[in-house]
Amino acid sequence: MAKLIRNNALFAKIIKEHAPPQCFIHTTTNLNKCQAGRYRISLRKDFPLTYEMANPPHQIAHRKAWNSWNTSNVDGGVRPAETAVEDLFIRKFITGTWHNLFVSEVIIKRQHNIIRIAGIVHQQANARQMYFLIGYCEELLSYWLQCLVKMELQTVQDKRDVVFKYI
Amino acid sequence: MALNLMKNSIKMNTFSKLQVRSSSGSSEPQFRVLNLKVTKSKPAPRRQPKKFDTAPPRAHQMPTDQNWGNVWPGPRSFHPATVPLPVRQGYGEKQAPPSKYANAELMKIPNFLHLTPPVIKRQCDALRKFCTPWPKELSTDENCEKHFPLETTTSSYCYSSPSIRNSLARIVTLRIKLSHLPLDQHAKDKFRRLVGDRYDENTDYVTIVADRCPTSKQNFDYCMYLLTAVFHESWNVEPWESKKTLEDMEYYDWTKNQSCKSLESMFEVPFDKIEHGKEFSEAVSNLMNNGENLQTLKTYGDTVRKLLGLSKEI
Numbered sequence: 096m097a098k099l100i101r102n103n104a105l106f107a108k109i110i111k112e113h114a115p116p117q118c119f120i121h122t123t124t125n126l127n128k129c130q131a132g133r134y135r136i137s138l139r140k141d142f143p144l145t146y147e148m149a150n151p152p153h154q155i156a157h158r159k160a161w162n163s164w165n166t167s168n169v170d171g172g173v174r175p176a177e178t179a180v181e182d183l184f185i186r187k188f189i190t191g192t193w194h195n196l197f198v199s200e201v202i203i204k205r206q207h208n209i210i211r212i213a214g215i216v217h218q219q220a221n222a223r224q225m226y227f228l229i230g231y232c233e234e235l236l237s238y239w240l241q242c243l244v245k246m247e248l249q250t251v252q253d254k255r256d257v258v259f260k261y262i
Numbered sequence: 263m264a265l266n267l268m269k270n271s272i273k274m275n276t277f278s279k280l281q282v283r284s285s286s287g288s289s290e291p292q293f294r295v296l297n298l299k300v301t302k303s304k305p306a307p308r309r310q311p312k313k314f315d316t317a318p319p320r321a322h323q324m325p326t327d328q329n330w331g332n333v334w335p336g337p338r339s340f341h342p343a344t345v346p347l348p349v350r351q352g353y354g355e356k357q358a359p360p361s362k363y364a365n366a367e368l369m370k371i372p373n374f375l376h377l378t379p380p381v382i383k384r385q386c387d388a389l390r391k392f393c394t395p396w397p398k399e400l401s402t403d404e405n406c407e408k409h410f411p412l413e414t415t416t417s418s419y420c421y422s423s424p425s426i427r428n429s430l431a432r433i434v435t436l437r438i439k440l441s442h443l444p445l446d447q448h449a450k451d452k453f454r455r456l457v458g459d460r461y462d463e464n465t466d467y468v469t470i471v472a473d474r475c476p477t478s479k480q481n482f483d484y485c486m487y488l489l490t491a492v493f494h495e496s497w498n499v500e501p502w503e504s505k506k507t508l509e510d511m512e513y514y515d516w517t518k519n520q521s522c523k524s525l526e527s528m529f530e531v532p533f534d535k536i537e538h539g540k541e542f543s544e545a546v547s548n549l550m551n552n553g554e555n556l557q558t559l560k561t562y563g564d565t566v567r568k569l570l571g572l573s574k575e576i
Contacts, residue, residue, distance in 0.1 A: 165422045166422045173423055174425075200366065202339075202369055204370075250316070252316070257364045
Protein backbone atom coordinates (compact mmCIF):
# COMPACT_ATOMS: atom_id res chain seq x y z
CA MET A 96 0.00 0.00 0.00
CA ALA A 97 2.77 2.37 1.01
CA LYS A 98 4.57 1.60 -2.21
CA LEU A 99 1.48 2.39 -4.21
CA ILE A 100 1.06 5.77 -2.49
CA ARG A 101 4.69 6.58 -3.11
CA ASN A 102 4.27 5.67 -6.75
CA ASN A 103 1.19 7.84 -6.98
CA ALA A 104 3.03 10.80 -5.48
CA LEU A 105 5.87 10.28 -7.93
CA PHE A 106 3.41 10.10 -10.81
CA ALA A 107 1.78 13.36 -9.69
CA LYS A 108 5.19 15.02 -9.47
CA ILE A 109 6.10 13.91 -12.98
CA ILE A 110 2.78 15.20 -14.32
CA LYS A 111 3.34 18.53 -12.58
CA GLU A 112 6.85 18.95 -13.93
CA HIS A 113 6.03 17.94 -17.48
CA ALA A 114 2.67 19.61 -17.75
CA PRO A 115 2.12 21.26 -21.12
CA PRO A 116 2.49 25.06 -21.07
CA GLN A 117 -0.84 26.65 -20.36
CA CYS A 118 -2.08 29.58 -22.33
CA PHE A 119 -4.21 32.11 -20.51
CA ILE A 120 -6.44 34.34 -22.55
CA HIS A 121 -7.54 37.68 -21.15
CA THR A 122 -10.84 38.84 -22.41
CA THR A 123 -10.66 42.25 -20.69
CA THR A 124 -8.61 45.24 -21.70
CA ASN A 125 -5.46 46.18 -19.81
CA LEU A 126 -5.85 48.69 -17.02
CA ASN A 127 -2.75 50.79 -17.54
CA LYS A 128 -3.20 52.65 -14.29
CA CYS A 129 -0.65 55.27 -13.44
CA GLN A 130 -1.01 56.75 -10.00
CA ALA A 131 2.52 57.57 -8.80
CA GLY A 132 3.21 61.28 -8.35
CA ARG A 133 -0.36 62.29 -9.21
CA TYR A 134 -2.80 63.93 -6.83
CA ARG A 135 -6.54 63.56 -6.50
CA ILE A 136 -8.81 66.56 -6.70
CA SER A 137 -10.17 67.30 -3.23
CA LEU A 138 -13.85 67.89 -2.49
CA ARG A 139 -13.49 71.58 -1.73
CA LYS A 140 -10.75 72.05 -4.31
CA ASP A 141 -8.48 73.55 -1.68
CA PHE A 142 -5.58 71.09 -1.64
CA PRO A 143 -2.39 73.09 -2.26
CA LEU A 144 0.09 71.84 -4.85
CA THR A 145 3.57 73.15 -5.53
CA TYR A 146 4.78 73.40 -9.10
CA GLU A 147 6.67 70.16 -8.58
CA MET A 148 3.54 68.36 -7.37
CA ALA A 149 1.31 69.88 -10.02
CA ASN A 150 3.29 68.28 -12.82
CA PRO A 151 3.16 64.48 -12.99
CA PRO A 152 6.33 62.45 -13.56
CA HIS A 153 5.89 62.24 -17.33
CA GLN A 154 6.41 66.01 -17.47
CA ILE A 155 10.00 65.67 -16.28
CA ALA A 156 12.30 67.21 -18.89
CA HIS A 157 9.25 68.96 -20.40
CA ARG A 158 7.68 71.19 -17.78
CA LYS A 159 9.86 70.40 -14.79
CA ALA A 160 13.42 69.27 -14.27
CA TRP A 161 14.96 66.46 -12.28
CA ASN A 162 15.56 66.78 -8.55
CA SER A 163 18.90 64.95 -8.77
CA TRP A 164 21.51 66.19 -11.20
CA ASN A 165 24.50 63.95 -11.71
CA THR A 166 26.40 62.10 -14.42
CA SER A 167 26.03 58.64 -12.90
CA ASN A 168 22.96 57.71 -14.90
CA VAL A 169 24.19 58.81 -18.30
CA ASP A 170 25.43 56.09 -20.66
CA GLY A 171 28.72 54.81 -19.29
CA GLY A 172 28.35 56.66 -15.99
CA VAL A 173 30.15 55.32 -12.94
CA ARG A 174 28.72 54.33 -9.54
CA PRO A 175 25.02 54.91 -10.29
CA ALA A 176 23.85 52.76 -7.37
CA GLU A 177 26.03 54.52 -4.83
CA THR A 178 24.87 57.92 -6.05
CA ALA A 179 21.20 56.93 -5.80
CA VAL A 180 21.62 55.63 -2.26
CA GLU A 181 23.58 58.71 -1.23
CA ASP A 182 20.90 60.97 -2.66
CA LEU A 183 18.24 59.10 -0.73
CA PHE A 184 20.29 59.43 2.44
CA ILE A 185 20.82 63.16 1.88
CA ARG A 186 17.07 63.68 1.36
CA LYS A 187 16.22 61.77 4.55
CA PHE A 188 18.84 63.63 6.53
CA ILE A 189 17.78 67.04 5.27
CA THR A 190 14.06 66.53 5.81
CA GLY A 191 14.75 65.22 9.30
CA THR A 192 17.20 67.92 10.26
CA TRP A 193 15.20 70.78 8.80
CA HIS A 194 12.05 69.46 10.41
CA ASN A 195 8.92 70.95 8.84
CA LEU A 196 10.99 73.71 7.27
CA PHE A 197 11.58 72.59 3.70
CA VAL A 198 8.64 73.61 1.55
CA SER A 199 10.08 72.31 -1.72
CA GLU A 200 11.75 69.11 -2.78
CA VAL A 201 15.41 68.69 -1.85
CA ILE A 202 17.40 69.36 -5.03
CA ILE A 203 20.77 67.62 -5.20
CA LYS A 204 23.20 68.74 -7.87
CA ARG A 205 26.63 67.18 -8.23
CA GLN A 206 29.59 68.78 -9.95
CA HIS A 207 32.83 66.84 -9.79
CA ASN A 208 33.21 66.21 -6.06
CA ILE A 209 30.89 69.01 -4.98
CA ILE A 210 27.37 68.25 -3.86
CA ARG A 211 25.04 71.22 -3.97
CA ILE A 212 21.87 70.87 -1.96
CA ALA A 213 19.28 73.42 -2.93
CA GLY A 214 15.74 74.03 -1.79
CA ILE A 215 13.21 76.49 -0.45
CA VAL A 216 12.90 76.89 3.31
CA HIS A 217 10.12 78.41 5.36
CA GLN A 218 11.22 81.33 7.51
CA GLN A 219 10.12 79.66 10.72
CA ALA A 220 13.53 79.52 12.33
CA ASN A 221 15.51 82.63 12.99
CA ALA A 222 18.65 83.46 11.05
CA ARG A 223 20.94 82.13 13.76
CA GLN A 224 19.25 78.74 13.78
CA MET A 225 19.32 78.65 10.00
CA TYR A 226 23.03 79.33 9.88
CA PHE A 227 23.61 76.64 12.48
CA LEU A 228 21.57 74.10 10.52
CA ILE A 229 23.37 74.96 7.26
CA GLY A 230 26.78 74.54 8.88
CA TYR A 231 25.69 71.38 10.70
CA CYS A 232 24.37 69.74 7.54
CA GLU A 233 27.35 70.73 5.43
CA GLU A 234 29.83 69.51 8.03
CA LEU A 235 28.19 66.17 8.75
CA LEU A 236 27.29 65.34 5.15
CA SER A 237 30.75 66.21 3.89
CA TYR A 238 32.23 63.97 6.58
CA TRP A 239 29.97 61.06 5.65
CA LEU A 240 30.07 61.43 1.87
CA GLN A 241 33.71 62.55 1.64
CA CYS A 242 32.66 65.36 -0.70
CA LEU A 243 32.33 69.10 -0.51
CA VAL A 244 28.74 69.82 0.43
CA LYS A 245 27.19 73.22 -0.13
CA MET A 246 23.70 74.21 0.91
CA GLU A 247 22.17 76.86 -1.31
CA LEU A 248 18.83 77.78 0.15
CA GLN A 249 16.12 80.27 -0.54
CA THR A 250 13.65 81.32 2.14
CA VAL A 251 10.01 82.24 1.89
CA GLN A 252 7.95 84.11 4.46
CA ASP A 253 4.78 82.18 3.84
CA LYS A 254 4.22 78.57 2.89
CA ARG A 255 1.64 79.72 0.38
CA ASP A 256 4.40 81.38 -1.66
CA VAL A 257 5.37 78.02 -3.14
CA VAL A 258 1.80 76.99 -3.91
CA PHE A 259 1.22 76.78 -7.64
CA LYS A 260 -2.44 75.82 -7.64
CA TYR A 261 -5.20 74.33 -5.49
CA ILE A 262 -7.03 71.23 -6.58
CA MET B 263 -31.12 47.77 30.32
CA ALA B 264 -31.50 51.32 28.94
CA LEU B 265 -33.33 52.33 32.12
CA ASN B 266 -30.53 51.01 34.22
CA LEU B 267 -28.01 53.14 32.31
CA MET B 268 -30.18 56.23 32.74
CA LYS B 269 -30.30 55.67 36.46
CA ASN B 270 -26.55 55.35 36.58
CA SER B 271 -26.03 58.57 34.69
CA ILE B 272 -28.39 60.46 36.98
CA LYS B 273 -26.56 59.12 39.98
CA MET B 274 -23.23 60.23 38.61
CA ASN B 275 -24.60 63.64 37.75
CA THR B 276 -25.82 64.22 41.29
CA PHE B 277 -22.48 62.96 42.59
CA SER B 278 -20.52 65.41 40.49
CA LYS B 279 -22.73 68.28 41.62
CA LEU B 280 -22.15 67.32 45.24
CA GLN B 281 -18.45 67.23 44.68
CA VAL B 282 -18.43 70.69 43.17
CA ARG B 283 -20.46 72.08 45.99
CA SER B 284 -18.33 70.55 48.68
CA SER B 285 -15.05 71.79 47.18
CA SER B 286 -16.22 75.30 46.29
CA GLY B 287 -15.99 76.50 49.85
CA SER B 288 -12.49 75.32 50.63
CA SER B 289 -9.13 76.40 49.22
CA GLU B 290 -8.27 72.88 47.95
CA PRO B 291 -7.80 72.45 44.18
CA GLN B 292 -11.05 71.81 42.41
CA PHE B 293 -11.90 68.55 40.76
CA ARG B 294 -12.57 68.69 37.08
CA VAL B 295 -16.24 68.67 36.18
CA LEU B 296 -17.43 65.54 34.49
CA ASN B 297 -19.09 66.92 31.41
CA LEU B 298 -21.50 64.25 30.30
CA LYS B 299 -23.60 66.45 28.08
CA VAL B 300 -20.96 67.36 25.57
CA THR B 301 -21.02 71.11 25.32
CA LYS B 302 -18.78 72.79 22.80
CA SER B 303 -15.93 74.74 24.26
CA LYS B 304 -14.25 77.60 22.46
CA PRO B 305 -11.76 76.40 19.86
CA ALA B 306 -8.18 77.02 20.87
CA PRO B 307 -6.83 80.10 19.10
CA ARG B 308 -4.52 79.26 16.21
CA ARG B 309 -0.88 79.83 16.86
CA GLN B 310 0.19 82.70 14.70
CA PRO B 311 3.33 81.91 12.72
CA LYS B 312 6.30 83.85 13.92
CA LYS B 313 7.41 86.63 11.66
CA PHE B 314 11.10 87.21 11.33
CA ASP B 315 12.52 90.46 10.09
CA THR B 316 14.31 89.92 6.85
CA ALA B 317 16.17 92.40 4.73
CA PRO B 318 14.57 93.34 1.40
CA PRO B 319 16.03 91.59 -1.66
CA ARG B 320 19.48 92.78 -2.56
CA ALA B 321 18.49 93.03 -6.21
CA HIS B 322 16.36 96.13 -5.47
CA GLN B 323 19.36 98.18 -4.35
CA MET B 324 21.85 97.19 -7.02
CA PRO B 325 23.31 99.97 -9.15
CA THR B 326 23.09 99.44 -12.90
CA ASP B 327 26.84 99.89 -13.43
CA GLN B 328 27.98 97.37 -10.83
CA ASN B 329 30.64 94.75 -11.47
CA TRP B 330 28.54 91.62 -11.90
CA GLY B 331 31.57 89.36 -11.54
CA ASN B 332 31.92 90.48 -7.92
CA VAL B 333 28.23 89.89 -7.16
CA TRP B 334 28.23 86.37 -8.61
CA PRO B 335 31.86 85.22 -8.50
CA GLY B 336 31.45 81.44 -8.83
CA PRO B 337 29.00 78.73 -9.82
CA ARG B 338 25.96 78.70 -7.54
CA SER B 339 22.31 77.83 -7.52
CA PHE B 340 19.98 80.57 -8.62
CA HIS B 341 18.91 83.02 -5.93
CA PRO B 342 16.13 85.49 -6.76
CA ALA B 343 17.25 88.15 -4.28
CA THR B 344 20.71 88.36 -5.87
CA VAL B 345 19.80 88.26 -9.56
CA PRO B 346 18.23 91.55 -10.68
CA LEU B 347 16.57 90.01 -13.72
CA PRO B 348 12.80 89.46 -14.11
CA VAL B 349 13.26 85.85 -15.19
CA ARG B 350 10.40 83.37 -15.11
CA GLN B 351 10.47 79.61 -15.38
CA GLY B 352 7.76 77.00 -15.64
CA TYR B 353 4.53 76.42 -17.48
CA GLY B 354 1.01 77.31 -16.49
CA GLU B 355 -1.99 76.41 -18.58
CA LYS B 356 -4.09 79.41 -17.60
CA GLN B 357 -1.49 81.64 -16.01
CA ALA B 358 1.84 83.26 -16.62
CA PRO B 359 4.97 81.20 -15.93
CA PRO B 360 5.90 81.35 -12.22
CA SER B 361 8.14 84.25 -11.26
CA LYS B 362 11.64 83.90 -9.91
CA TYR B 363 10.60 84.07 -6.23
CA ALA B 364 10.19 80.68 -4.56
CA ASN B 365 10.71 79.00 -7.92
CA ALA B 366 12.43 75.65 -7.43
CA GLU B 367 12.72 75.10 -11.19
CA LEU B 368 15.18 77.97 -11.46
CA MET B 369 17.27 76.45 -8.68
CA LYS B 370 17.44 73.11 -10.46
CA ILE B 371 18.80 74.11 -13.83
CA PRO B 372 22.53 74.87 -14.08
CA ASN B 373 23.19 78.55 -14.67
CA PHE B 374 26.13 80.35 -16.19
CA LEU B 375 25.69 83.62 -14.34
CA HIS B 376 29.33 83.38 -13.22
CA LEU B 377 30.52 83.13 -16.84
CA THR B 378 29.25 86.35 -18.40
CA PRO B 379 31.27 87.61 -21.40
CA PRO B 380 33.06 90.43 -19.46
CA VAL B 381 34.09 87.95 -16.77
CA ILE B 382 35.44 85.48 -19.34
CA LYS B 383 37.36 88.30 -20.99
CA ARG B 384 38.84 89.34 -17.66
CA GLN B 385 39.86 85.77 -16.83
CA CYS B 386 41.43 85.29 -20.28
CA ASP B 387 43.39 88.52 -19.84
CA ALA B 388 44.64 87.28 -16.49
CA LEU B 389 45.72 83.96 -18.02
CA ARG B 390 47.33 85.47 -21.11
CA LYS B 391 50.64 86.17 -19.39
CA PHE B 392 51.13 82.44 -18.79
CA CYS B 393 50.65 81.58 -22.48
CA THR B 394 53.35 81.38 -25.15
CA PRO B 395 52.77 82.08 -28.85
CA TRP B 396 52.21 79.18 -31.24
CA PRO B 397 55.51 78.25 -32.94
CA LYS B 398 55.79 79.66 -36.46
CA GLU B 399 57.37 76.45 -37.77
CA LEU B 400 54.14 74.60 -37.02
CA SER B 401 51.88 77.04 -38.84
CA THR B 402 50.39 74.45 -41.19
CA ASP B 403 49.08 70.94 -40.66
CA GLU B 404 51.69 69.50 -43.01
CA ASN B 405 54.47 71.00 -40.90
CA CYS B 406 52.93 69.64 -37.73
CA GLU B 407 52.75 66.19 -39.30
CA LYS B 408 56.31 66.43 -40.57
CA HIS B 409 57.83 67.39 -37.22
CA PHE B 410 55.51 65.34 -35.02
CA PRO B 411 54.53 62.27 -37.04
CA LEU B 412 53.40 60.25 -34.01
CA GLU B 413 49.90 60.91 -32.70
CA THR B 414 48.63 59.61 -29.37
CA THR B 415 45.03 59.95 -28.27
CA THR B 416 43.83 59.56 -24.70
CA SER B 417 40.57 60.64 -23.11
CA SER B 418 40.09 62.35 -19.78
CA TYR B 419 36.74 62.09 -18.09
CA CYS B 420 35.15 64.55 -15.78
CA TYR B 421 32.00 63.59 -13.98
CA SER B 422 30.20 64.09 -10.72
CA SER B 423 31.66 61.68 -8.25
CA PRO B 424 34.03 61.74 -5.29
CA SER B 425 36.51 59.71 -7.33
CA ILE B 426 38.45 61.11 -10.28
CA ARG B 427 39.29 57.67 -11.69
CA ASN B 428 37.60 56.32 -14.77
CA SER B 429 38.55 53.02 -16.29
CA LEU B 430 37.93 54.35 -19.81
CA ALA B 431 40.77 56.85 -19.39
CA ARG B 432 43.29 54.01 -19.63
CA ILE B 433 42.78 53.47 -23.38
CA VAL B 434 45.60 54.85 -25.52
CA THR B 435 45.47 55.11 -29.31
CA LEU B 436 48.73 55.53 -31.19
CA ARG B 437 48.71 56.57 -34.86
CA ILE B 438 51.52 57.03 -37.35
CA LYS B 439 51.74 57.23 -41.13
CA LEU B 440 53.60 54.28 -42.60
CA SER B 441 55.44 56.58 -45.00
CA HIS B 442 57.06 58.33 -42.01
CA LEU B 443 58.83 55.12 -40.99
CA PRO B 444 62.17 54.38 -42.68
CA LEU B 445 61.31 51.03 -44.29
CA ASP B 446 62.47 49.39 -47.53
CA GLN B 447 60.17 47.33 -49.73
CA HIS B 448 60.72 44.07 -47.87
CA ALA B 449 60.44 45.70 -44.46
CA LYS B 450 57.32 47.59 -45.46
CA ASP B 451 55.71 44.42 -46.74
CA LYS B 452 56.59 42.58 -43.55
CA PHE B 453 55.44 45.49 -41.38
CA ARG B 454 52.07 45.47 -43.08
CA ARG B 455 51.74 41.74 -42.61
CA LEU B 456 52.65 42.02 -38.92
CA VAL B 457 50.21 44.83 -38.09
CA GLY B 458 47.41 43.21 -40.11
CA ASP B 459 44.18 45.23 -40.19
CA ARG B 460 45.66 47.95 -38.00
CA TYR B 461 46.93 49.48 -41.24
CA ASP B 462 44.50 51.56 -43.29
CA GLU B 463 45.44 51.57 -46.98
CA ASN B 464 43.36 54.62 -47.86
CA THR B 465 44.89 56.94 -45.29
CA ASP B 466 48.28 55.18 -44.88
CA TYR B 467 47.84 55.24 -41.10
CA VAL B 468 48.90 52.48 -38.70
CA THR B 469 46.72 52.59 -35.57
CA ILE B 470 47.63 50.74 -32.39
CA VAL B 471 45.13 50.70 -29.51
CA ALA B 472 46.16 49.47 -26.06
CA ASP B 473 43.78 48.99 -23.13
CA ARG B 474 45.19 46.00 -21.30
CA CYS B 475 47.00 47.88 -18.52
CA PRO B 476 45.21 49.78 -15.75
CA THR B 477 46.74 53.22 -16.38
CA SER B 478 47.19 55.26 -19.52
CA LYS B 479 50.91 55.67 -18.84
CA GLN B 480 51.41 51.92 -18.89
CA ASN B 481 49.30 51.57 -22.02
CA PHE B 482 51.27 54.30 -23.78
CA ASP B 483 54.51 52.53 -22.90
CA TYR B 484 53.06 49.30 -24.21
CA CYS B 485 52.03 50.99 -27.48
CA MET B 486 55.55 52.37 -27.95
CA TYR B 487 57.00 48.95 -27.18
CA LEU B 488 54.76 47.33 -29.79
CA LEU B 489 55.69 49.89 -32.45
CA THR B 490 59.41 49.48 -31.76
CA ALA B 491 59.18 45.70 -31.76
CA VAL B 492 57.22 45.57 -35.02
CA PHE B 493 59.58 48.06 -36.66
CA HIS B 494 62.72 46.10 -35.81
CA GLU B 495 61.11 42.77 -36.59
CA SER B 496 60.11 43.99 -40.04
CA TRP B 497 63.76 44.81 -40.80
CA ASN B 498 64.82 41.28 -39.80
CA VAL B 499 65.22 38.85 -42.69
CA GLU B 500 64.73 35.28 -41.57
CA PRO B 501 66.48 32.50 -43.51
CA TRP B 502 63.17 30.95 -44.53
CA GLU B 503 62.04 34.14 -46.21
CA SER B 504 64.40 33.49 -49.18
CA LYS B 505 62.54 30.25 -49.90
CA LYS B 506 59.48 32.14 -50.99
CA THR B 507 58.43 30.99 -54.48
CA LEU B 508 56.12 32.52 -57.04
CA GLU B 509 53.24 30.41 -55.69
CA ASP B 510 53.75 31.89 -52.20
CA MET B 511 53.37 35.46 -53.36
CA GLU B 512 50.40 37.25 -51.90
CA TYR B 513 50.28 39.74 -54.75
CA TYR B 514 51.30 39.83 -58.40
CA ASP B 515 54.87 41.13 -58.78
CA TRP B 516 55.36 41.76 -62.51
CA THR B 517 59.19 41.73 -62.39
CA LYS B 518 59.23 38.15 -61.09
CA ASN B 519 56.65 36.79 -63.52
CA GLN B 520 56.66 35.28 -66.96
CA SER B 521 55.17 38.43 -68.52
CA CYS B 522 58.38 40.38 -67.78
CA LYS B 523 60.62 37.63 -69.13
CA SER B 524 58.59 37.30 -72.36
CA LEU B 525 58.73 41.06 -72.94
CA GLU B 526 62.50 41.16 -72.38
CA SER B 527 63.06 38.18 -74.74
CA MET B 528 60.84 39.85 -77.34
CA PHE B 529 62.63 43.21 -77.26
CA GLU B 530 66.01 41.76 -76.23
CA VAL B 531 66.66 44.64 -73.77
CA PRO B 532 65.96 45.02 -70.02
CA PHE B 533 62.33 46.02 -69.37
CA ASP B 534 63.17 49.49 -67.99
CA LYS B 535 64.79 50.42 -71.31
CA ILE B 536 61.68 49.53 -73.37
CA GLU B 537 59.47 52.37 -74.49
CA HIS B 538 56.06 52.20 -72.70
CA GLY B 539 57.44 49.22 -70.69
CA LYS B 540 56.63 50.83 -67.37
CA GLU B 541 53.04 51.58 -68.39
CA PHE B 542 52.65 47.97 -69.53
CA SER B 543 53.99 46.62 -66.25
CA GLU B 544 51.63 48.82 -64.27
CA ALA B 545 48.66 47.83 -66.39
CA VAL B 546 49.42 44.11 -66.03
CA SER B 547 49.96 44.40 -62.24
CA ASN B 548 46.76 46.36 -61.91
CA LEU B 549 44.85 43.77 -63.91
CA MET B 550 46.23 40.88 -61.88
CA ASN B 551 45.98 42.53 -58.45
CA ASN B 552 42.63 44.32 -58.77
CA GLY B 553 40.86 41.82 -61.02
CA GLU B 554 39.26 42.17 -64.40
CA ASN B 555 36.92 45.07 -64.93
CA LEU B 556 36.19 47.46 -67.77
CA GLN B 557 38.76 50.00 -66.61
CA THR B 558 41.70 47.61 -66.10
CA LEU B 559 41.00 45.70 -69.32
CA LYS B 560 40.78 48.92 -71.35
CA THR B 561 44.07 50.23 -69.89
CA TYR B 562 45.72 46.88 -70.57
CA GLY B 563 44.57 46.89 -74.21
CA ASP B 564 45.66 50.49 -74.76
CA THR B 565 49.16 49.90 -73.30
CA VAL B 566 49.66 46.73 -75.36
CA ARG B 567 48.77 48.63 -78.56
CA LYS B 568 51.15 51.43 -77.55
CA LEU B 569 53.92 48.93 -76.77
CA LEU B 570 53.60 47.16 -80.11
CA GLY B 571 53.17 50.39 -82.05
CA LEU B 572 49.64 49.61 -83.27
CA SER B 573 46.97 52.15 -84.07
CA LYS B 574 44.48 53.00 -81.34
CA GLU B 575 41.44 51.87 -83.30
CA ILE B 576 41.28 48.45 -84.87
